[in-house]
Amino acid sequence: MFENYFKIAIRNLKKHKFYTFINIFGLSVGIAVCMIITLFVINELSYDKHFKDSDQIYRIHADIIFGGNHWDMIQAPAPMAEALPEEFPEVEYAVNFRQRGSYLVKEVDQNIKEDNVIWASKDFFNVFGIPLLEGSPDGVLAEPNTMAISKSTAEKYFPGESALGKSLILDNDLDFRITGIYEDIPQNTHFHFDFLLAMEGLEESKTTSWLSNNFQTYLKVREGADLENLNTKLKSLIKKNVEPELTKVFGEGATMDAMLADGGKMEYMVQPLKDIHLKSDLMGEFEPNFNITYVYLFVAIALFILVIACINFMNLSTARSSNRAKEVGIRKVMGSVRSHLIRQFLMESILLSVISFLIAIPIVAILLPIFNDLAGRTLVMPFSQWTFYGVLMVGAIITGIMAGIYPSFFLSGFKPVSILKGKVAMGMKSGMIRSSLVVFQFAISIILIIATVAVFNQLNYIQNKKIGFNKDQVITVNDVYALGDQAEAFKTAVLSNSMMEGGTISGYLPVAGTYRSDTPWWAQGKDPKQTENMVSLQNWRVDYDYVKTLGMEIVQGRDFSIQYPSDSNAVILNETALANFNFDGDPIGQKIYTMAGDNETMNLDDLQNKTVVGVVKNFHFESLKENIGAVMIFLDNRPRGIASFRFNAANTDQVIDFVEAKWNELAPGQPFTYSFLDDRFGNMYAAETRLGKVFGIFAGFAILIACLGLFALTAFTAEQRTKEIGIRKVLGSSIGSIIVLLSKEFAKLVVIAFLIASPIAWWAMKKWLEDYQFKQDLGWQVFIGAGVFAILIALITTSYQSIRAATTNPVKSLRSE
Numbered sequence: 001m002f003e004n005y006f007k008i009a010i011r012n013l014k015k016h017k018f019y020t021f022i023n024i025f026g027l028s029v030g031i032a033v034c035m036i037i038t039l040f041v042i043n044e045l046s047y048d049k050h051f052k053d054s055d056q057i058y059r060i061h062a063d064i065i066f067g068g069n070h071w072d073m074i075q076a077p078a079p080m081a082e083a084l085p086e087e088f089p090e091v092e093y094a095v096n097f098r099q100r101g102s103y104l105v106k107e108v109d110q111n112i113k114e115d116n117v118i119w120a121s122k123d124f125f126n127v128f129g130i131p132l133l134e135g136s137p138d139g140v141l142a143e144p145n146t147m148a149i150s151k152s153t154a155e156k157y158f159p160g161e162s163a164l165g166k167s168l169i170l171d172n173d174l175d176f177r178i179t180g181i182y183e184d185i186p187q188n189t190h191f192h193f194d195f196l197l198a199m200e201g202l203e204e205s206k207t208t209s210w211l212s213n214n215f216q217t218y219l220k221v222r223e224g225a226d227l228e229n230l231n232t233k234l235k236s237l238i239k240k241n242v243e244p245e246l247t248k249v250f251g252e253g254a255t256m257d258a259m260l261a262d263g264g265k266m267e268y269m270v271q272p273l274k275d276i277h278l279k280s281d282l283m284g285e286f287e288p289n290f291n292i293t294y295v296y297l298f299v300a301i302a303l304f305i306l307v308i309a310c311i312n313f314m315n316l317s318t319a320r321s322s323n324r325a326k327e328v329g330i331r332k333v334m335g336s337v338r339s340h341l342i343r344q345f346l347m348e349s350i351l352l353s354v355i356s357f358l359i360a361i362p363i364v365a366i367l368l369p370i371f372n373d374l375a376g377r378t379l380v381m382p383f384s385q386w387t388f389y390g391v392l393m394v395g396a397i398i399t400g401i402m403a404g405i406y407p408s409f410f411l412s413g414f415k416p417v418s419i420l421k422g423k424v425a426m427g428m429k430s431g432m433i434r435s436s437l438v439v440f441q442f443a444i445s446i447i448l449i450i451a452t453v454a455v456f457n458q459l460n461y462i463q464n465k466k467i468g469f470n471k472d473q474v475i476t477v478n479d480v481y482a483l484g485d486q487a488e489a490f491k492t493a494v495l496s497n498s499m500m501e502g503g504t505i506s507g508y509l510p511v512a513g514t515y516r517s518d519t520p521w522w523a524q525g526k527d528p529k530q531t532e533n534m535v536s537l538q539n540w541r542v543d544y545d546y547v548k549t550l551g552m553e554i555v556q557g558r559d560f561s562i563q564y565p566s567d568s569n570a571v572i573l574n575e576t577a578l579a580n581f582n583f584d585g586d587p588i589g590q591k592i593y594t595m596a597g598d599n600e601t602m603n604l605d606d607l608q609n610k611t612v613v614g615v616v617k618n619f620h621f622e623s624l625k626e627n628i629g630a631v632m633i634f635l636d637n638r639p640r641g642i643a644s645f646r647f648n649a650a651n652t653d654q655v656i657d658f659v660e661a662k663w664n665e666l667a668p669g670q671p672f673t674y675s676f677l678d679d680r681f682g683n684m685y686a687a688e689t690r691l692g693k694v695f696g697i698f699a700g701f702a703i704l705i706a707c708l709g710l711f712a713l714t715a716f717t718a719e720q721r722t723k724e725i726g727i728r729k730v731l732g733s734s735i736g737s738i739i740v741l742l743s744k745e746f747a748k749l750v751v752i753a754f755l756i757a758s759p760i761a762w763w764a765m766k767k768w769l770e771d772y773q774f775k776q777d778l779g780w781q782v783f784i785g786a787g788v789f790a791i792l793i794a795l796i797t798t799s800y801q802s803i804r805a806a807t808t809n810p811v812k813s814l815r816s817e
Contacts, residue, residue, distance in 0.1 A: 039381070058218065062074070072283060080237075091225075094127070133181045141199070147198060149182075254529060438749050441706035457778075462685055473646060482667055482670045535581055546560075547572070569609075574619065707794070
């Protein structure tokens with residue numbers, strides 16, 4: 001019986017080649033998109049699960065409000081990692097990380113810039129369980145000036161030989177001996193460190209202050225630990241260690257309770273390792289994370305696109321129902337029962353689904369590299385895993401059943417008496433189900449169109465918004481510290497060319513990823529013991545040309561000038577800082593104060609001050625998702641990490657070549673790395689850009705598959721109204737009026753889809769835009785444009801069948817058999 005079903009299914013598919021092609025093409029594309037999204041979602045959900053005992057690994061998350069600023073971050077005090085295992089029996093190990101940016105690394109004479117470098121304390125391997133290929137677990141990272149490196153890094157610097165015991169030089173000065181080689185960290189991890197520098201050699205790590213938050217702290221708890229109790233004990237630990245320091249610095253009234261009463265906050269809690277990639281977007285993340293909401297969204301899109309493709313099969317099957325009605329009638333007269341017919345039709349849909357799955361695999365192979373490029377992933381088809389083939393087979397059967405269940409019951413339900421008399425019941429009244437399915441298809445397509453336009457609308461707003469500085473035509477050269485005392489000579493040499501309009505050297509740029517440092521300050525005459533008088537400021541050390549080169553606007557006072565020797569102790573505030581200080585009278589000439597020394601020695605008896613000489617218009621230095629924080633800019637002519645040059649040349653290649661030539665003259669053997677400020681600004685929104693492109697591609701596929709569904713409904717309607725169209729033509733109707741008659745019904749369906757999709761899309765994109773403090777509101781143009789586009793696509797799709805039906809010879813249409 002099964003063999004018979006199979007033969008008949010093959011015969012029917014071959015007999016109706018055109019409809020078979022449309023079915024297979026639509027279903028193959030839908031399955032391919034679904035497979036790509038499934039690979040992506042599986043990859044996102046797998047992050048950090050490969051670590052041994054990943055369920056027992058956590059990270060410290062700090063939530064602090066102080067001095068008018070709010071920090072929701074992953075940084076913690078240096079002593080916390082040591083205190084956790086000592087104070088809490090449920091904590092087995094803890095490790096501190098400290099980021100200090102990129103390093104120049106060399107074995108002998110040629111430097112290579114390395115970004116994946118981190119300082120780590122000795123319990124790194126105890127916490128994460130990464131396999132150590134060479135070296136003793138007890139000796140790795142235990143001594144100053146030692147490091148562990150990844151397997152690929154060892155092969156890079158010491159090809160064909162063991163790297164253990166050898167040395168690498170960092171930043172032309174620091175000599176580190178290699179004491180361990182570890183397995184490469186997998187791609188699906190929220191950090192990727194190739195160099196682990198022993199924290200024992202970092203003087204900053206030995207601080208005992210609990211008021212400074214510069215370290216990322218991870219801990220491994222014992223199995224069965226009560227995390228709620230651990231978070232409660234963390235509050236006691238912070239109060240125990242922070243409150244004495246607050247009292248020491250600010251006096252007896254400075255307690256945790258007083259800080260909370262003034263609107264402040266200092267809370268630390270544990271965050272599960274496996275939640276970091278999808279549920280964390282905190283300040284100081286090692287790498288950009290993804291969002292669990294987008295995972296849910298992609299799963300929904302995958303299911304919708306697959307459902308849209310299955311709907312096409314239903315519509316095409318029912319559109320051809322009259323062609324198969326006599327087959328059903330004869331089979332029933334010859335003794336076939338309905339269950340046999342249902343199996344026959346399901347066999348056809350399953351066979352079609354299997355063929356579609358086989359065709360989908362090469363489609364995925366073609367599309368996957370494009371998707372990887374857009375999504376920033378390295379997804380591959382798991383051909384080496386036998387379970388992959390099992391999943392494909394089960395998926396093909398389920399998809400076939402899902403696509404064929406309605407047509408099989410619909411077609412097998414025909415009554416032989418009615419069929420053989422030429423009366424075929426065509427299903428639900430007025431084709432309600434088929435019309436509803438097309439409305440559903442286009443509603444999903446319109447939602448994706450609106451989402452795509454909304455994302456790019458926001459990105460366009462970001463690119464064109466006045467951000468308080470001029471990001472265009474500025475080249476930035478990294479690692480200027482490698483020049484040593486030649487940094488100013490390099491700046492002078494570059495500015496000697498007429499293509500250059502200005503230049504500055506600083507590690508502080510108004511884009512994410514450059515240096516940041518916060519310190520509490522207060523205005524002269526205000527009591528620092530009252531925390532509401534404290535203003536936490538970003539401290540940016542710059543040179544005389546910083547404001548001018550970056551095109552910032554001075555709104556009060558003046559810029560720094562070499563004509564004023566006192567500017568060595570001057571400061572320029574941004575408008576947010578000015579508002580937070582709430583100066584009495586004109587701010588120009590007023591002093592602001594902070595405590596000298598580090599966090600362990602600072603007190604109110606040892607102060608330093610600076611004089612306000614100017615106020616700069618607010619500029620965005622983080623993502624537009626964030627409000628503009630308080631910033632102070634002051635002079636520090638020591639060379640920092642980045643040289644920025646504004647140029648006026650149309651040919652950027654000339655600029656790059658010239659700057660590189662000057663670099664090579666003054667820094668032979670040092671790598672020349674550069675970027676453009678507008679690109680660095682754009683990189684802050686790389687995730688949004690990728691999201692918009694992915695939405696655009698998904699919307700395109702959804703529209704393509706939905707149009708196939710609309711084509712099916714057009715064919716069905718034209719088939720059912722053949723005699724009506726013939727009669728209309730005999731009575732004098734024009735071809736144009738018949739085309740309008742057929743097309744307006746489908747346009748009506750798309751309009752209904754638009755009315756359903758618009759409020760859903762508006763709500764979804766409004767929720768997405770809530771993440772931005774600065775955003776472009778969704779205008780009615782976005783929705784009208786999406787609706788008009790969908791209607792045009794629908795009309796183009798239906799025009800073929802409408803014109804074909806309208807131009808058919810009425811004699812042929814009215815022929816009676």
